[in-house]
Amino acid sequence: MANGSRMAAWEFFGSELKRHRENAGITQVELGARVFVSGGYIGQFEQAIRKPQLDVAQRIDEVLQTDGFFERTWRQLINDKRYADYFGPVVELERLATKICEYAPTVVPGLLQTAAYAEAVTIAANPFVTNAYVEEKVMARLERADILKDATRPEYWAILHENVLRIPVGGPEAMAEQLEHIAHLMRERTVWLTVIPYAVGAHASMIGDLRLMEFEDAPPVAYTETSFSGTLLDDPAVVKRAQRAYDLLRGTALSPEASLALIESAAEDFRRCASTT
Structure with a gap:
């Protein structure tokens, strides 16, 4: 579903919510x-500014006695097949976030990926799919990155383990391009990015990817991901633990200046390798 049609569908959700409520x-x-959110939230749902979580849609059905209408509509709208089922809600939250903090131990975060890098990652995970499938996944990933181009873009913080700089995803040319892209975003102050070097050894959060998101008028959430699943966490105590883990990671990382130098050095190494092959 195109962005415009998806937006129109969420506007329909909002208008129906207003009609049933009135x-x-x-x-x-x-x-x-009665559904455990603020009245302001309901207004934002009705104006299609904010999209409700599934449990909120279910409670709306219960209160308004709409026989599952809002749950069914929510499931249809959130079900963007370009993303894994567990990741669709995260994409929606990205668009609302005022601050996004990521930790990536092995792969460049999706919001920072170039087309060539995204293609290589997609094919590596799905070696028997069609070119059309790969193209759809890559375009979806690049589309997500548009939030960093907006005037109202969120603050974006990222911590990369040095693994991310050294694993030659897509070959030397693709890696050089990818690292140069990250360096450009850092120099343009679009992102605040640091690197945990190999020399650190054991560190605070030797786990899968971790993402923290903050919002203007909603509690923060955390998202963790492994190879085959992801978990969106909104329990305040769990989110607080995730935030502490992120703070500890930040304390072990190089400074932004040293991180940029390391990224540019790695990019040069890949560029030299590409020129000799």
């Missing part, structure tokens, strides 16, 4: 209290 004779504040 028919029930309750205010936004009253509905919000």
Whole structure:
């Protein structure tokens, strides 16, 4: 579904929510209290500014007695087949975030990937798929990165392990291009990025990818991912633990200046290798 049609569909969700709420004779504040969000949230749902979580849509159905209408509509709209089922809600939250912090131990985060790097990662994980499938996945990943181009872009922080700079994904040319892209974003102050070097050894969070997201008027969330699944976490105690882990990681990383120098050195190494092959 194209972006425009998806947006129109969420506007339909919002207009139906308003219609059913008004028919029930309750205010936004009253509905919000009964589904455990603020009245302001309900207003944002109705204006398609914010998209509700599944459990909120389910509670709206219960309060308004709409026989599962909002849950079914939510599932249809959130089900973007370009993304894994567990990742679709994360993409929606990215677009609303005011701050995104990522830790990547092995692979460049999706928001920073170039087309060649994204293609290589996609094919490595799915060696028997069609070219059309690969193209769709790559375009979806590049489309996500558009949030870093907006005037209202979120603060974007990333911590990369040195593994990310050394694993030759897509070959020397693709890696040189990828690292040069990251260096450019750093120099343009689009992202704040640091690197944990090999010399650190054991560090605070030797786990899979970790992402923290903050919002203007909603509690922060954490997202963890492994090879075959991802988990969106909103329990305040768990999110606090994830934030502490991220702080510890940041404490072991190089300075931004030293990180940039390391990235540019790695890019030069890959560029020299590409020129001799």
